[in-house]
Amino acid sequence: MGSQSDYGYDSKIEGDVVVTRVDAAINWFRKNSLWPMPMGLACCAIELMATGASRFDISRFGAEVMRFSPRQSDVMIVAGTVTYKMALSVRRIYDQMAEPKWVIAMGACASTGGMYRSYAVLQGVDNILPVDVYVAGCPPRPEALLDALLTLQKKVSREPALARLKQSR
Amino acid sequence: MSTPQEIHFRDPASRLPGQPAMAQGSVLDALGEIEGETMVLNMGPSHPATHGVLRIVLELDGERISKATPEVGYLHRGDEKIAENMTYTQFIPYTDRLDYLSPLANNVAYVLAVEKLMGIDGQLPPRCQYIRVICCELARISSHLLGIGCFAMDVGAMTVFLHTFTEREKIYDLCEKLTGARFTTSYTRIGGLARDLPPGWVEQCRKFLGEVVVNIDETEKLLTRNRIFIDRTKDVGVIPREMAIDYGLSGPNLRGSGVDRDLRKTRPYLIYPELDFEVALGSVGDCYDRYLVRMEEMRQSVRIIHQCLDRLPEGPINVPDGKTVLPPKHKVLTSMEELIHQFMLVTQGVNVPPGEIYFGADNPKGELGFYIYSRGGGTPYRLKIRSPSFVNLSVLSRLLPGHLVADITAILGSLDFVMGECDR
Amino acid sequence: MPTPPIELVRQIKSRFGDLISEPIEFRGEVTITLKDYARVAEVCAFAKEQLGCDYLIDITSVDHYGDDPRWTVVYEISSLAHGCQFRLKTDIPEEISELPTVTHVWRTADWHEREIYDMMGIRFAGHPDLRRILMWEGYPYHPLRKDFPLAGRPTDLPEVAFTRPAPLEGGPFVTTPGQPNATEREPRARETGRES
Numbered sequence: 001m002g003s004q005s006d007y008g009y010d011s012k013i014e015g016d017v018v019v020t021r022v023d024a025a026i027n028w029f030r031k032n033s034l035w036p037m038p039m040g041l042a043c044c045a046i047e048l049m050a051t052g053a054s055r056f057d058i059s060r061f062g063a064e065v066m067r068f069s070p071r072q073s074d075v076m077i078v079a080g081t082v083t084y085k086m087a088l089s090v091r092r093i094y095d096q097m098a099e100p101k102w103v104i105a106m107g108a109c110a111s112t113g114g115m116y117r118s119y120a121v122l123q124g125v126d127n128i129l130p131v132d133v134y135v136a137g138c139p140p141r142p143e144a145l146l147d148a149l150l151t152l153q154k155k156v157s158r159e160p161a162l163a164r165l166k167q168s169r
Numbered sequence: 170m171s172t173p174q175e176i177h178f179r180d181p182a183s184r185l186p187g188q189p190a191m192a193q194g195s196v197l198d199a200l201g202e203i204e205g206e207t208m209v210l211n212m213g214p215s216h217p218a219t220h221g222v223l224r225i226v227l228e229l230d231g232e233r234i235s236k237a238t239p240e241v242g243y244l245h246r247g248d249e250k251i252a253e254n255m256t257y258t259q260f261i262p263y264t265d266r267l268d269y270l271s272p273l274a275n276n277v278a279y280v281l282a283v284e285k286l287m288g289i290d291g292q293l294p295p296r297c298q299y300i301r302v303i304c305c306e307l308a309r310i311s312s313h314l315l316g317i318g319c320f321a322m323d324v325g326a327m328t329v330f331l332h333t334f335t336e337r338e339k340i341y342d343l344c345e346k347l348t349g350a351r352f353t354t355s356y357t358r359i360g361g362l363a364r365d366l367p368p369g370w371v372e373q374c375r376k377f378l379g380e381v382v383v384n385i386d387e388t389e390k391l392l393t394r395n396r397i398f399i400d401r402t403k404d405v406g407v408i409p410r411e412m413a414i415d416y417g418l419s420g421p422n423l424r425g426s427g428v429d430r431d432l433r434k435t436r437p438y439l440i441y442p443e444l445d446f447e448v449a450l451g452s453v454g455d456c457y458d459r460y461l462v463r464m465e466e467m468r469q470s471v472r473i474i475h476q477c478l479d480r481l482p483e484g485p486i487n488v489p490d491g492k493t494v495l496p497p498k499h500k501v502l503t504s505m506e507e508l509i510h511q512f513m514l515v516t517q518g519v520n521v522p523p524g525e526i527y528f529g530a531d532n533p534k535g536e537l538g539f540y541i542y543s544r545g546g547g548t549p550y551r552l553k554i555r556s557p558s559f560v561n562l563s564v565l566s567r568l569l570p571g572h573l574v575a576d577i578t579a580i581l582g583s584l585d586f587v588m589g590e591c592d593r
Numbered sequence: 594m595p596t597p598p599i600e601l602v603r604q605i606k607s608r609f610g611d612l613i614s615e616p617i618e619f620r621g622e623v624t625i626t627l628k629d630y631a632r633v634a635e636v637c638a639f640a641k642e643q644l645g646c647d648y649l650i651d652i653t654s655v656d657h658y659g660d661d662p663r664w665t666v667v668y669e670i671s672s673l674a675h676g677c678q679f680r681l682k683t684d685i686p687e688e689i690s691e692l693p694t695v696t697h698v699w700r701t702a703d704w705h706e707r708e709i710y711d712m713m714g715i716r717f718a719g720h721p722d723l724r725r726i727l728m729w730e731g732y733p734y735h736p737l738r739k740d741f742p743l744a745g746r747p748t749d750l751p752e753v754a755f756t757r758p759a760p761l762e763g764g765p766f767v768t769t770p771g772q773p774n775a776t777e778r779e780p781r782a783r784e785t786g787r788e789s
Contacts, residue, residue, distance in 0.1 A: 039215060041222055041355065042244055042589050043269035046315075050341075053334035068217040082755045085729050086222055086243040089214050115262065117759045118247030119736050120728070121747025127757075137351060247743070250736060251714075252741050285620055361702035414647050417701030428673065430648075435595075435676055524619050527680065529650065529667050540653050540667065555651040555669075563704040572650065592727060 026161040030074070030100065031153040032062045037073035037097065039090060042106035047139040048079045056142035070096040075152065077145075077151055078129070081109035082122045082129045091128045100164070102156070104148050108138045116159030178464065196550060200411070207235050212577070214243045218579060220319060221588030225565070229574065237569035239562055244592040252552035256518025257283050257359055265353040267554065268590040270315050271308035271533045273344070275303045278359040278530035281438055283359050284540035286526045287519070289488055290438075296484040297361050299441045303374070303477045305439075305530075306470040310381060311340045312533035312585075313421075313463045313470075320582030321392060324401050328390055336384045339377045346370055353532065355395075360494040361487030361517050371478055378471050385467055393461070402456035406568055406580035416564040419557050420535030421462045422584060426454035432531035446473050456583035463585070493519055518547025527555075534558055534587060554593050558586035595676030598623040601644050601730060602679050608639060616679075627683040630666075634693040634719075636681065637668065641698050646672040649699035654713045658739030662686040664715055668695075685715065694720040712737035729754050 036058075038048055051058045052118060058064055067073040070093045082090055094103070106124050108114035111134045113123030132155060135148040207228040214222040222243035228236040248267070252260050264279040265272035281301075284290040292368075315515055318333035341351040348354040356363050358509040392398045408418070413426040423430055431448040449465035451458030487494040495514055496507035522547040529538035535557025544552040561584050568580060599616060602623050606613045613636075614626040627633055640646040650669040657663055662684040671678030685692060694717040695702045706717045707726040714735035717723055724730060731750045734741055744758040 011274070043266050045221070046269060046352065050334065050338065054331050055335065055338045069214070081244060081246055083243060083245055084756045085245065086214060087355070088752070088754060089243075093215055113759065116246045117761055118251055118743055119741070119756065120245050120247045121759065122716065122759075123759050135401075141351065242729070243727075245727040245738065250741075250743055269700070288620060412700075417649055417699065430673060436678075450667050525667075525680075526622060527651070527678075536650070538651055538669070540651060540669070542655050551653070551655045553651065553653040559704065559708075559724045560701055563701060567700075 007017045021162075023160060027157045027159055028050065030161070031156040034061075034063050034102075034149070034152065034156070035065045035067050035073045036063050036104075037068065037070050037076045037093070038066050039076055039078045039080075039093065041078070041082065041086065044079035044110070046143055047145065048077060051111045051142040051145050056146065058146065058149070061146065061153070063149060070094070071098060073097060074088075074100065075102045075104060076129075077104045077106050078110040078125045079106040079129075079139075080126045081114065081116055083120050083136075084122055085120070087122050087128055090125065094129050099168075100159075100161075101153055102132045103129050103163075104133045104135065104145075104152060106135045106145060106148070107140055108136065109132065111136065114138060121125045205230065206372055210574075220586065221591075223562070223581075223586075223591075225569075225577070227569075227574070227577075232573045232575075234569050234572055234574065234577070237566055239565045241559070241562060241588070241591050244588045246512075246593065247466065247550055248593040249554060251297070252549055256547045257393070257521065258514075258518060260549075261354045261357065262353065265355055266589055267556065267593065268312070268532060268534055268537070268558070268587050269352065270587055271312035272352050272354050273304035273356060274308035274312075274530070274532045275537060276354060277305050278528070278532060279438075279539055280357040280359050282526065282528035282541055282581075283519070283521065283528060285528050286524060286541050286543060287359070287493070287521055289360060292488050293361070293439075294485045294488070295440070295482050297472065297486045297488075299477050300362060300366065300486065301357065302439050302441065302444070303474055305440065306473045306477075307340055307343065307374075309470045309533045310467050311337055312466045316338075316533075316582075316585040317388065317392075317460065317463055319396070320585070321388075323578040323582045324398060326392065326398065329391055332384060332388060332391075336381050336498045343370070343374060343377060350415055358487070358494065360490060361485075365486050371481070372546055373419065374474065375478060378474060382468070385464065385471075389464060393464070399457060401576075401579050402460060402583065404453070405456050405572065405576050406583060407453060407455045408564065408568060409505065412564070412567065413454065416567070417560045418535070418564060419560065420531065420533065421449075421459055421466060422535065422561050424449060425451035425459035425462045425583075427452055432536060433486075436529070438528075438530065440477075444473050444476050456579050459583045459585075483516050520547060521545065521549075529555065532557060534585060534590060535561060535578075556590045556593060558588070558591035559593075560587050562591055596672075598679040601640070601646065601672065601675065602676065603641060603705065605636065608643075609636060612636075622678075622680060624682060626678040627681060630683040630685045630689075630692055633668075633681075633683050634698065635668075637670070637695045639697045640670055640681075643675045644672065646670045647699075648673050649695075649701050649705075650678065652695075652702060652709060654709045654715055654737075656713060656737065656739050664690065664713065665683050666692060666715065667760050690714060691716045691718055696720060711735070714738065732756075738786040755758060 040048055052066060076094055103112045110125045113121050133148045133152045135144055137144050207230050210227045210229055212225040212227060214224045224240040226238045227234055248263050259277060264275040273590060299329050314333040314337050318330040320340045321329035344354055345351050347370060349354040407427050410426050410428055413423050413428055427450055429450055446469045449462045455476050491510040496510055500507040500512045521543050523543055525542040527538055527540045537557055538555030540553040541549050544550045602616045602625055612628050617624045625760060627636055648671045650671050653667040655665040664685040666683055668681040670681060694706055706720055709715050710723055711725040711727050712735060744761050745756050747758060749758045
């Protein structure tokens, strides 16, 4: 939740009303309902599925709606090796996502190309997409992915949402 | 399928005075004169039901597929070229990531191939062989659980996916205790294993086996006699026996069509000849048969692991050859000969004689084969991975036409392929 | 009872005579080399129809860079009825780089041959649909050739794909296979400018 300065709340005066800044409210709505678009390419996709399954439950953080449609999702989790053949498709799908959007590069292959230093592998998805959070691991444990999601949530809560909305008008 | 109802139009022009009354024809007559074009639908590389990055270009005639062209290669990472630049031991982590649903089985298949080339596969200590068989069968259960889970999820039964994933988490726990990683285990080494079973692992494994049988029974109750599941999978994606052999299918896909080829029985390796298990065979070769074959294979794997755990002998887990297996650390730090062996093995790799071999193992997806052509030294000159998923997918262009679009997910789920293995 | 593969191989040798070399047995496997690559489809058709070798396991290609003939194509053929398998090899010189296809014998050869064309550049005459399978259409190189570097070469095909060389930082730090002695095998030998 926000810090003391975000919420001015005195139950005797306000009662059931919480007074806060628009920024904080918008960011709070956004970060607690980040709908991921799983770009599950290789082995990290299996750990992504395990994170979505019952033991590590990504649903606790509001992100269980794994929308495979880019138009309905907020964060793209690039899980797995991005080859040059696939790079154009990944970029196209990223372009189809609506603002605001974020990217988590999950695993070593998505972050830097991983152990595949070869002619066919894109050395890091940040060559074609702006990445917000990198997750290390091959594959990263589900706990690491959840940590990345929480880091992304912290990042989202710091965004100047109102200023961006006014700018885009 | 019932014929569409006749719909009669009343031609508006017939209401005008002086116009001849048009014969009231049916829609079918009207449509029959329209020359239809087939619609091209791209089931693109990013799709929830394609189990990875597979692209199928479909030409549809209404709902029926008239032509299907699968396109692979979206996960081609250059494994074979990388193998030419790595020592044999350095390549073991890459084999994990081939069929990433059953990494232990890939590890075992690869080191068995290298050991066959070196000629030491007869010298493997029995404990090592038993543990390798346990690893292979655990990997088989893990892979089939996910295969059936995703198959059911694609067909519509979401619960099965969550159930099977719970059991897979238990296998991950076992793997983590044994190898250090949940999957991507890199557990086997040339001439043996990386480390021995930790204490308490055998009891945990037995406990897991008891629980997984309960879970398989539950999945069976949910799916096997489920009216909707049967309707979606019976007589869908029928692969006749001759087609299965001609297209080189292997594993449950081949056995689902009634061909009795299980490499654990026909060209046995490790200690499979001493074990007592049956091979599940289908009869028709449709999706339902392949699902039943996988369920039965899981039960047989449980049976195999029970036998192995009961008979597990004590003893070393590595071939007693200093030139193949890393010597124990305390000897390396004190004795000259072991120091030299350690140095040679780490920098130059295992010295493999020149020659070529092919070794195929019965992996959960099919026959995973390694063709190694060696000119001596520590790195292979050419390593070819005969991937079962690559071969299994080639049947799609022949299998899909004639089916409805909705059958595609059932067929893809029942073929149970993994793109990491297909594209290497 | 499984037939030993040497029996099937002897039947092929008796049928084709001098075209087939003496069978080599190594680690329990039997390998025969076909001296005339243009007759490979005929030999395979004979194996399938007369000997019952109905299951093609794999087709592989090997690049002997610097030797002539440069290519070797290896067929792993097995028979379900006899329960055995053997290997058929054939050499193709670089100037030709073309083989007759065996897709009419075994359907599974289709994708294997496409992959060999993609990775090595050996064409197959009579193949129904010879296009690249693992790399994209229009990729100019054949990656598995020995003169193609692991890092790759830069290419650009707009709207389809691009490639950039991967940063290898001087690696991979492994020995080169098949060199006569340990000094030649060491990675440092490569840094003095020798081609690996």
